Amino acid sequence: MSEIRQKIATVFAEVMNVPTDAINDNTSPETLAEWDSLSHVQLIQALEEAFKISIAPDEGIDLETFTMVLDFVQKKVS
Amino acid sequence: MTLSEHNAPNLTRVVEAIGSKSPFQKKSSNQYLSTADARFFEFAEGWVSRLMAALGDQGTPDKLAEAYVWYTKLIRIEELYFAKEKKYRFENFDEVNERVYSRDDYMVDYVVGLGMTQLFWPNHYGIVRFFLDTFIPTVRAAKRGAEVGVGHGLFHSQLLAGAPEIETHMLDISPTSLAFTHKVIEAMGMDKDRATPVLGDIQKQMPVEDESLDALLFGEAIEHLQEGEKVFSQLATKMKPDGRCFFTTAANAPAEDHILLFRGVGEIRDVIDACGWSILEEFTATLGDMSVEQAERENQNINYAAVLAKK
Numbered sequence: 001m002s003e004i005r006q007k008i009a010t011v012f013a014e015v016m017n018v019p020t021d022a023i024n025d026n027t028s029p030e031t032l033a034e035w036d037s038l039s040h041v042q043l044i045q046a047l048e049e050a051f052k053i054s055i056a057p058d059e060g061i062d063l064e065t066f067t068m069v070l071d072f073v074q075k076k077v078s
Numbered sequence: 079m080t081l082s083e084h085n086a087p088n089l090t091r092v093v094e095a096i097g098s099k100s101p102f103q104k105k106s107s108n109q110y111l112s113t114a115d116a117r118f119f120e121f122a123e124g125w126v127s128r129l130m131a132a133l134g135d136q137g138t139p140d141k142l143a144e145a146y147v148w149y150t151k152l153i154r155i156e157e158l159y160f161a162k163e164k165k166y167r168f169e170n171f172d173e174v175n176e177r178v179y180s181r182d183d184y185m186v187d188y189v190v191g192l193g194m195t196q197l198f199w200p201n202h203y204g205i206v207r208f209f210l211d212t213f214i215p216t217v218r219a220a221k222r223g224a225e226v227g228v229g230h231g232l233f234h235s236q237l238l239a240g241a242p243e244i245e246t247h248m249l250d251i252s253p254t255s256l257a258f259t260h261k262v263i264e265a266m267g268m269d270k271d272r273a274t275p276v277l278g279d280i281q282k283q284m285p286v287e288d289e290s291l292d293a294l295l296f297g298e299a300i301e302h303l304q305e306g307e308k309v310f311s312q313l314a315t316k317m318k319p320d321g322r323c324f325f326t327t328a329a330n331a332p333a334e335d336h337i338l339l340f341r342g343v344g345e346i347r348d349v350i351d352a353c354g355w356s357i358l359e360e361f362t363a364t365l366g367d368m369s370v371e372q373a374e375r376e377n378q379n380i381n382y383a384a385v386l387a388k389k
Contacts (some may be wrong), residue, residue, distance in 0.1 A: 029101040036103050037154055038365060041161045048162075057158035061151060064101060 004077065005051045008070055011050050027066035043069075051077055080287075086123040086311050088139060095143030098197075103147055107198050110342060120199045125232065129193055132231070132261035133186075142194060149191025152334050160332035164377060166339050167332070171281070171304035173286055174335045175251065185254035193230030201363035201381040207295075208361040209233060209277075210245070213324045214240035216358075220292035225279050226313070227299035231259030233324070234273060235266050237295060245291065246273045248281055269352050279348050281305045286316045297326040297383075301338045305354055314354035314388040322385055323355065329380040330373070342374040359385040371380060 009023040016034035030036045035043075042062040047053070047069065055063075063066045063069045079285040081090055093111065114122075130137035159167050168174050178188065183257035196202045214236070217223070223246040228234045234248060250256050263270045274284055281303055296313060300306035317323065329340040340346050343362060350357060361383040364373040373380045 003321050014363075033105075036105060037157075040102070040154070044158055045161055055158075057155040057162075060158045062082055075257050 004074055006068055007050060008047070008066070008073055011042065012066065012069075015039055015046050023066060025067050026039045028064060047073060053077065081119070084116070084119040086119050088126045089123045091139035092126050092142050092194075094147075095139055095140045096146060097141055098151070099147045103150055104200070108154070110198065110200055111182075117207075118197075119164045125193070125197060128235075128262050129190055129230070131180070131265035132258055133190065135260075142190060144157035145187045145190035146198065149188055149195065149214050149239065152191075153332070156334055156336075160330070160377070166336050168334070169337055171302075171337060172266040174337060178335045179252045182254045183208075186258070189230040189255055189258050193232060194234055196230075201365075201379070204363045205361065205381060205383045206232070208266040208359075208383050209297075210236060212359050212361070213322065216322045216385060217241050220244045222246070222291055223293035223295070224286055224291055224316070225295035226309070227248075227302065228255050228259040229296070229298070230255075230356065231262035233295050233297055234259050235268070237293060238263060238268050238272055239266060241293060244331050246274070246293075247276050247286065248273050249276045249278065249284075249286075251277070254279055256321075280309050284309070284312050284316070286313075288315050289318055289319050291316050292318055293321065294322055294323040298328070300325075301327050301331070301336045301340070304337060306338050307349060308323070310349070310355075311352040317388040319388075320359070322387060324352070324383070325355075325386050326381070326383040328382060330377045331379050331381070339344035341377070343370055343380060343382060350384065350386065352379075354389050356388040357384050358387055358389050 009020050012023045013020040044055050048055050143192055196206050218241055220241040223232045223244045225251045228248045228250050260270040363381045365379055
């Protein structure tokens, strides 16, 4: 697993309070019970902190799957 | 009981449509409905049916779902802003009026989306129940009433139903809200002419006689106004001595048209007192099982409702 992918998975796991191996490419609000509107706000804040990036509200709102988050963060840090 | 076990065909179709449009709303609505009682399902079926009737040809389950998902997305965007900046994005009424209330087509989706939150947001439904079970019994014999900001018409129509002799004035800056509320009243089988529409900015003009009101609804309005406290103080002078006001607002509740930021219940109570009102009954609700204290510490949403009398 790439370093960024691993780091994002760790952020997810910490925010959602689940094991890291519960996070994978299929992770979405439909597959992960802990991912709801409230934890989504916390997730965006945690990603900003972990990667030292800024995520505008209308960008963060559309990040609805793990792979969307991964693609977004990879673009932001590159 | 599950949704499928209730006789709620319109609600069922709306819930299915919501689920197809948003994974977040699918999850939250399914979770919520799994614990709802029979009273909820009866009320919800009635409300979605009336919303569809008020929309006329556009009144489909898909339209309701689309408006709800759109509205919740707007809220979630503001929640992301608020989490970062710790303040509401907009502070000026004219700006909000230009973005929201003055746009007729926009306002149709807005009032429908907001109307749907009265069912699918547990806190908002809690406020509806408080309104029906605690406020309405205090105004059953009311003859004259008013509402500031009728919005989707749920509370105004229920006031007319609960106080059969009341005649009212609907005060709103949006012609869309006034027209929509009339349609909701008609969808309940009542005479819309009992509710007189009054178009205008309540901050500039308050066309209500002093000491004339038995019942006043001032719900989810003060936080939308630049001069909310001035309006709230003036409204106290419009009440008869035994009149009752149904007041609601929210703390830490970002929205595209929220200007006045309350950070806790104490601040809300202070404003109520400063504006010349006494609290007779109260209702508060937070997200999940969070205490009010925790919500205040963590800048999380608190919904507040009260039955008031003028001091």
